[in-house]
Amino acid sequence: MSETIRFILNGSPVTLDTEADRTLLWVLRTDLELTGAKYGCGAGLCGSCTVVVDGAAVRSCLTSLGGVEGKDVTTIEGLAQSGELHPLQEAFRKLGGFQCGYCTPGMIMNAYALLLKGPSPGRDAIVQGMESNLCRCSAYTRIVEAIETAAAELGGSHE
């Protein structure tokens, strides 16, 4: 059954007339043509579909569209501001926190939410906070370095 669903997507209001029980990941990737969030497992086990909803990282493959009604959704496409990369993106790029790049949007969004929660996490907190995101290319150590670097640069001013 179609209903009208409204939420904020990357800073702009979105209105959709569709079923509320559809999965956010597929609505983003099809209706909204934002293909940055990726399917990796469809079961909340890999994190490649991660987006940020009201400041918290969520698995968009397990989130219904109805669940973000009235909320603020940020995807990887909304992170760079007028072509300028977010410090996290910059650090991932510079420090090689990616290889194939498929898990990268999910990694960055998860890290983004992590830094929203606590702007200067230690290495252990980063590892713990990122633990359920998988990278088969196994760029793990550089991803941690990238997050540390970005956190240092943001110096608590993260938003």
Next chain:
Amino acid sequence: MSDMRQMDRREFVKLLGGGIVVVVNLGPLTLFNSRDPLDFQRGYPEDINAYLHIAEDGKVTLFSGKIEMGQGVMTSLTQMAAEDLGVSLETIHIVMGDTDRCPWDMGTFGSLTTRMFGPAVRAAAARARLVLTDLASERLGVARDALKVEDGVVFVEADRSRRVSYGELARGQEITHTVDEEAVLRAVEEFKVMGDSPERLDGYDKMTGAAKFAGDIRLPGMLYARILRPPAHGARLTRVDTSAAEAMPGITVVNQGGLVATLASDPEKAEKALNLIEADYELPTPSVDTESIFDHLVAAAPAPNTTEREGDLEAGRAQCAQEFEATYYNAYVAHAPIEPHTAVAELKDGKMTVWSSTQGPFSQQRTIAREIGYDAGDVRVITPYVGGGFGGKVSGRQAVEAARLAVITGAPVQVAWTRAEEFFYDSFRPAAVLKVASGIDGDGKIKLWDYQVYGAGSRGSGVFYDIPNRSVRVYGEWGRAPEGLHPFAVGPWRAPAANSNRFAAEQQIDIMAAAVGIDPLEFRLLNTTDERMLAVLRKAAEVYGWEAATAPRRGGRGRGLACGIDAETYVALVADVTVDPATGHVQVDRVVCVQDMGLVVNPDGARMQMEGCIAMGLGYAFGEEIRFEGGKILDSNFGTYKLARFSWMPKIETAFVSNDALPPKGGGEPAIINVGAVVANAIFDATGARVYRLPMTADRVLAAIRST
């Protein structure tokens, strides 16, 4: 060179819109020689491996059939071309893995790209520069020696104002040049370390979500397909009822030639419809499972291929003061790229275009053509960014499915496998049994090596220790396994067979060192005279800060050492572990990895590959194992199939033994081959327990500890 070819070249450069083209043509001595007859049909000159085009507007394009799946070749190939052509990195555009635009290529695997392709690209770029400088010398009326090139501009060294750009030089030209094997070999010799590791060209787009993978292609009217899958390999569909799915609005149901699929404009809707399909299968009785596979592999193995034979095993036994026998086991593992196999197919004006996540666009082109009954020339495969391959994205099943569905429905179709499909149709790294008998004399010299490998194959089984009496027998190569040996498809997985072979061989070496009371490093140095091996071992010891001690030292902390050769690269690893004796949990604290990989083209890229190998290797060392009952795969997602993750990561240190005289060797695989072995050796040092079976799960480590 025949006139015919010359004509082809003219046509070719015209087709590209004029300018200057340098093609690479390598003879049968190189690895790209397996020419594809399709080349004749595509109107390409028939003997091209790659080419470089300098257009009339000065734009430089490098065309290569290779693909980018995370190994960074897009950047390294462009970097090489830029360097030798004398232009900035940004000036060059690279087109990869497009069967209509790129010359034929065998596929991207086996750590071959930089090693084999790099020198070819460099030779082409160097030749182009020469051609352009000659043109400039004519144009400016100055001898070539007096000219210099910077950033795509040729100028008179003594008077910089007299200059002409590559674009101006290319204008109105229709020039083709060929570099052949000789030129490429010369490039190999002149290959200099670039030292410099530029930022990845694909970096920006991969940070912003703009980078397109096959599943990100959107075409008007595109349908998302979901396909009915059997519950097990070998199952036979006996009844299917699609009526309920057909009754769903907005759903297209296909049931043709064994392909049963539901399609919709929304993948979830297609999924819902698929779930409404009723299907019955006839299942074969499972004959092997995760535990019984090892006996089966030994019993069903084909006759051995003796890959090494030296001296006499019986005589060797007579020289031994101590003999050792052990059997090692390895599991089936999945490639499990985070991007599952995906393809989008579109049929337009009789031409089939498929965007596919593949390591082999050209072989896929041929497979698709065969399966849908088209001329290969009417099939185009385009390879967007590939989300990891590791040897698993070679067969083109998903691309064939998408193409078939596009033919049947007339609409563009996306087939994106679910994680369960990915685990089901993967071509797993084969399980393996390795039986090793070895012996040493009273001085710690190895006198006997009797090595048998079942299921895995030969890679990594070569003996680089000086053992006078040795035999290596390989019962079946993964690529040529007889029917029925494995219950499902097997295939190459990052350094195929080598992970199994090194796990056995390097533990066996350690077992002997421990028995004779010699430090593991000392023991290896004592038993090999291979200079490159000695060098990586010494360097690894130096970086690690190795102090001699006999294993096991026990106490819950240990260090291990292992070494090997892969893709002509020499590699040595040292690892520190902490073992929890109560749970069997192993934490790897530190890994040192040293490689002699010949000339290092892009040091940072090479390090990244080494780190990736080690991190990924921890997965197969501790967690990865496909569990199955006959053709039924019991692992369908990451909940039970354990990949390495953040908390598993040790501190990783990488270093090189510099060997610039040697052309670049493989970098994408060598560092992974010893991860199982080095960890097993460290566990032994920490606990005195040997773990003979991969993966070394906490349960297995605990069982090993308890039985010592």
